[in-house]
Amino acid sequence: MSSIHILGIDLGKHCFHAIAHNRCGVEVLRRKFNRTQLLIFLSKIESTTIAFEACGGAHWLARKCSEFGHQPRLIPPQYVKPYVKGNKNDFIDASAIAEAAGRPTMRFVAVKSEEAQVIAAIHRVRDSYIKERTATMSRIGAILLEFGLSFPKGHAKMKSLFQWLAEQTVSLPKSLLCELISIHEHYKYLNEQIKTQDNKLQTIVNNNESAQLLKTIPGIGDLTSTLCIADVSSPSNFTNGREMAAWLGLVPRQFSTGGKTKLLGMSKRGNKHLRTLFIHGARAVLSRLETTGKVFGEWLVNLRATKPFNVVVVALANKLVRIAWAVLYHRQAFKAV
Numbered sequence: 448m449s450s451i452h453i454l455g456i457d458l459g460k461h462c463f464h465a466i467a468h469n470r471c472g473v474e475v476l477r478r479k480f481n482r483t484q485l486l487i488f489l490s491k492i493e494s495t496t497i498a499f500e501a502c503g504g505a506h507w508l509a510r511k512c513s514e515f516g517h518q519p520r521l522i523p524p525q526y527v528k529p530y531v532k533g534n535k536n537d538f539i540d541a542s543a544i545a546e547a548a549g550r551p552t553m554r555f556v557a558v559k560s561e562e563a564q565v566i567a568a569i570h571r572v573r574d575s576y577i578k579e580r581t582a583t584m585s586r587i588g589a590i591l592l593e594f595g596l597s598f599p600k601g602h603a604k605m606k607s608l609f610q611w612l613a614e615q616t617v618s619l620p621k622s623l624l625c626e627l628i629s630i631h632e633h634y635k636y637l638n639e640q641i642k643t644q645d646n647k648l649q650t651i652v653n654n655n656e657s658a659q660l661l662k663t664i665p666g667i668g669d670l671t672s673t674l675c676i677a678d679v680s681s682p683s684n685f686t687n688g689r690e691m692a693a694w695l696g697l698v699p700r701q702f703s704t705g706g707k708t709k710l711l712g713m714s715k716r717g718n719k720h721l722r723t724l725f726i727h728g729a730r731a732v733l734s735r736l737e738t739t740g741k742v743f744g745e746w747l748v749n750l751r752a753t754k755p756f757n758v759v760v761v762a763l764a765n766k767l768v769r770i771a772w773a774v775l776y777h778r779q780a781f782k783a784v
Contacts, residue, residue: 450475451492455545456485456499457537458508464537468545477538489515498548500524501556509558520548521556557680566651566677570670570720573644580637587630594619605634648673656778663780664770665739666728666763674721675771682776688769695722697765722764725771729763742783 451467454476463485467476480488489497489512497512498520499505509519522544530543547553559567584605588598595617598604604611608631612619619627648669652658661672685691692698696716702709715722732739733751740747743766750759774781 451495453545453548454492454495454497455541455543455548456497456508457541457544458499458502458504459537462537464541466538466541466545468542468549472546472549474542479537486511489517494518496520496548498522498544500527500544505556506559506564510561513558519558521558522547522553523556526554557684559677559680563677563680566648566673569644569647569651570674570677573641573648574720576637576640576644580634580641583630583634583637587627587634590623590627590630594623605631645669657775660774660778660780661771664767664774665742665781666725666732666767667771668728671721671724671728674724675775678718678721679772679775682772685772688772691772692765692768694718695725695768697722697725697761697768725764725767726760728767729760732763732767733760 450469452470454465454467457464461481463480463482465476465478465480465485465488466474469475478488494516496518499508499522501521501523505521509521512519527540527543527547530546531539532543533539587605587608591598596612596615596619598608598611608627612624612627651673652662652669655673655676657676658669658672661667661675662669667675679691682691685694689698693714694717696714696719698714700714732743733747733756736747736751743763747759747763750762754762770781
């Protein structure tokens, strides 16, 4: 197998399809593996470049490839699609991956560490609890509406649900109250689980220097700092802060032709969750423009006076991302000029 230059693997849950190309781009291997067979195969071949799409399980396999002395290359799926020829099947996908990995201008995804994936998992579980809690609150409101009661919005009212019900003139069946008690207990359980996830993130921040540095930036708290260190494995993956902002989709989309530049709305590419947290951070700064927003000087004041609110939010989020990159790259806390 010394003729293998690039090995492209189409990842699956149980099956892995591999296509190997030599230095001339000629196919020299075509095989299907299960998970155990693939690891044995990778441990026996000589060191080479192994490419696959950045999807579920990709970072684990990339770390395994590194342990075997190979050079893993994770490719965004949208960059592989142009190289798919003819109809789609697993071997054609693997061949497209191998071909895409050989392009000199191809962009690759940085491999995440186990710690980074654990932090991302904590965020994912927390988000699932929040979605389930929102659904539970909506369920309670919908049930009460069927009995002529319009329940007010907000967690403050939800926590005192039965006190609010006691103040109403409408009497509810006892069997319905039993159902409401069960749902409300589930709501309280979800609150406890969310608090537990928040405590886990707080512990990570306390033990991680990079997260503590990020928290010195206005508008960045535990959520944004921990997810940033999880998803941005190394600031050196970006040439500058603008590249990181573009990676998060906080720059305008471009639709230029004939030498005429046309900029549209924000591209919304990249990591949606992290971009959302930076947007929320910018909104938090703008809500305290006279205090927290002072560190951004006249730039932010003039922008707020001349541009729509949402435009200012995105512009400030873009600046926060650039500052975050500089803080991580130079390993220095943020200091207002």
